[in-house]
Amino acid sequence: MKLIGSKQEQDFRKELEGSNLLLTKDGKAEKILNVLRVTFGELKSAYILNWTPEQGEDIYTILVDIDKIAKIEISRVNHSEVPLIETYNLRDFQKRLSKIFQIKLAVAIDIAKTEHQEG
Template identity: 90%
Template sequence: MKLKGSKQEQEFRKELEGSNLVLAKDGKAELIMNVLKDTFGELKSAYILNWTPEQGEDIYTILVDTDKIAKVEISRVNHSEVPLIETYNLKDFQKRLSKVFQIKLAVAIDLAKTEHQEG
């Protein structure tokens, strides 16, 4: 998807710039990063695309580097419970998305590519 610099893209960019888990310092971000590193090895960026607070857990949809998607489920009740992770191929994942979410994903990929060039 080609980015056009629309207002919506700019809003997503601002939101996503603050969601790179590689740069985050809080406990929840560290927990998610540990799960991602165990699954993917070293990574340069991990942007939270979506966060769904459920009754007993938080579910995060994350763009890992520029080409992988991870869904991480973390219990809010039992902190010793091992987080669950599902991984998706970017192309397969994109097919099921709404137009708006495809724009958000395209902005995140753009940010990740910029991150990888700098790093």
């Protein structure tokens, strides 16, 4: 998807720039990063695309580096419970998304690519 610099894209960019887990220093981010590192090894970036608070758990959809998607479910009730993780191929994941979420994903990929070139 080609980005055009729309207001929607700019809003997503602002939101996503603050969601890079590698730059966040709190317990929840560390827990998510640990799950991601066990699954993928070393990470260059990890952007939260979506967060869904459920009754007893939080579900995060995360762009890992520039080509992987992880969906992580972390219990808010039982902190010793091992988080569940599902991984997706980026191309397969994109096909199922709404137009607006495809734009958000494209912005996240653009940010990650820029970050990877700088790093």
